[in-house]
Amino acid sequence: MGYQQYGISQELVQRVKLKMKNPMMKDRVKKLVEPLTKADLQDPGKVRRLVKSASAILNERLTSVQEEQMTQFVLAQRIDPKNTFHLIRLWGMFR
Secondary structure, three states: OHHHHHOOOHHHHHHHHHHOOOHHHHHHHHHHHOOOOOOHHHOHHHHHHHHHHHHHHOOOOOOHHHHHHHHHHHHHHOOOOOOHHHHHHHHHHOO
8 A cells, every 4th residue: 555655554544544434523624625736735834734733633643753754645646636536546545
């Protein structure tokens, strides 16, 4: 899996997936990411703030190393939230 190459643990991903099944948490995260653009997801500062905000919503305590790993992962994916193919590829990564 792609995220493991960045040092992101499978256990963390599984915990987040479980928490995202809670409709209230899912809605809060959705509101956080809805306005994002491709440019936002290529800005290291914005991505770092996004990671911190999402982890706070999900009540996941991340180390600075984990935050950096997630930031680097998001930047490397070159995600365009308006591109359906990109979203399908990401969804497949975390199924």
